[in-house]
Amino acid sequence: MKKHNFSAGPCILPETVLQKASEAVLNFNGIDLSLIEISHRSADFVAVMDKARALVKELLALPEGYSVLFLQGGASLEFLMAPYNLLSTEGTAGYLDTGAWSAKALKEARGLGKVEVLASSKDKGYNYIPKDYNLPSGLDYLHCTSNNTIYGTQFKDFPETDSLLVCDMSSDIFSRELDFSKFDLVYAGAQKNMGPAGTTLVIVKEEILGKIDRDIPSMLDYQVHLSKDSMFNTPPVFAVYVSMLTLEWLKDLGGVKAIEKINEEKASLLYAEIDRNPLFKGFAEVADRSLMNVTFTLTDDTHKDLFDRLWNDAGISGIKGHRSVGGYRASIYNAMPLSSVQALIDVMQAFEQQVN
């Protein structure tokens, strides 16, 4: 029996994608060779890379002048690449601190130059998105984290700024329609809505690059990677291929507009149960609730063993909360079917009946 996989990431991928990926490991494109034993410069793989980039542009409706890269090192390496490419030696970067990942991002920027934390929700354990703060003019860039996986908060509106806007969208890219012309640099580790761990999607407005006075090491230089079409060094072939398959799946489903509707439906069902059921309490402030990561706690921890047994018996996995928040976290990324969300709601209701 297939589990109900609520893992926060790496996380659930579409079943058809897993089938095709499994086949390609044995025989890719019918060429009698495995996907993972051919040259990344072969026509077969170059076509995969080209298609993956084209699908990103199409699905996100990227404006002219934006380019797409598939790199390695996850968002963690982007925390360093963003300031290396955009923060001048005399300039200042602004960061919005909405959780552990934002904090890690700004730490790397501090190693390279001047950083201002313009707002933080640390005072309340990161359970909300700051809204009232002043944005200074003249920043080299402003950095934000669109969805905070650990806490289950999500930006609904992005800041209006005259600086470059940089966004870590690791855990909600491809989940909702956004106007990408507002962003100058977007990055995302693949392992939520796009594919397996091992590749990082980077979307960059080309005209912002090459403007600062810093020497950039080759592997950290977006312009180097752009000039080689993401093949400056050997790309993570398997991760890029599975990402391409997942993007194809999303396109066949109707694209980002269609998945956003499904995501809203899944999330509203689950949040409705949390709000209705007296045994549960949501962690994030209602206005900032994430459509991807639903965080909640028990109102009475003495029933914990019973609840844990019930969801475990129902074939649910991966809903333990992050250690820094506790409680539970149901990650309901794009590939999560409504039926799995319903299975969790059924367990929550059975739990209520057994307690009463």
Next chain:
Amino acid sequence: MKKHNFSAGPCILPETVLQKASEAVLNFNGIDLSLIEISHRSADFVAVMDKARALVKELLALPEGYSVLFLQGGASLEFLMAPYNLLSTEGTAGYLDTGAWSAKALKEARGLGKVEVLASSKDKGYNYIPKDYNLPSGLDYLHCTSNNTIYGTQFKDFPETDSLLVCDMSSDIFSRELDFSKFDLVYAGAQKNMGPAGTTLVIVKEEILGKIDRDIPSMLDYQVHLSKDSMFNTPPVFAVYVSMLTLEWLKDLGGVKAIEKINEEKASLLYAEIDRNPLFKGFAEVADRSLMNVTFTLTDDTHKDLFDRLWNDAGISGIKGHRSVGGYRASIYNAMPLSSVQALIDVMQAFEQQVN
């Protein structure tokens, strides 16, 4: 029909490894979840990471005090990490320039500090390994590239130095027995003898770290990765798993000692044919010939179409030489069976008969 896969990398992997990898993408360890949709912090994957590191230590007979990391970014990112971790702001790094990859490595070091190129074989198109050169004392480290994939040259003996010895072993690690106590830092992209593209093996003598005056960004700091057992950020799960499978395969085969014997047999058969057959000429100097990449040209290019047709008809793939050398390159990594080498030799002999 399975091809005879002479690709230079990503390259041939053992058939049993591909089978197991394909299965794991559907159902990993019988847990009813795919390998690529579970948390990297799950017990099942932590066991994979631990086993992969233990196999590296065992197969290479690493001395006490050496640690193993699985990172991302390939050798190309290591070109930067090595100087970031080992080159002090006032110190000097020495490089042996034996090809395009050495040259790329020293370029990144130059961005961080003082670099001396102590020897180069560029004068003869990198067809040999320099031997007579002076090694100054007091270098922060000496860097070499053990096997030069493009040219088919390989260090048989490594330089004796009082400096730290850093080696890029991307294309011949696990192919021959070496005394690793001579090395302080070794790195290798997985995609030759270890696994698919997407992870980088790093072997480091722990006591050499933390000795310099440089601020190191987190993702480039070996000590950060060591402190988190290669899980400072989400590791490339699939690539690490397939590497573990390949190392298990190597262990079952008898380990590095056993594969070295097979590699010597394969290479000597192929080099013997190149030397015997008047239609072929080896590219690398005989003393420095690689056991991994056999480079050769036709003595008379007017027969090129015939030869290309013959190997193509025999199901041989991936033997076109690198554009900077031309001719042919047969990469005969660990997983390449003797039967495929024999198939190529048969083609070379049939070619001779048809020309005469």
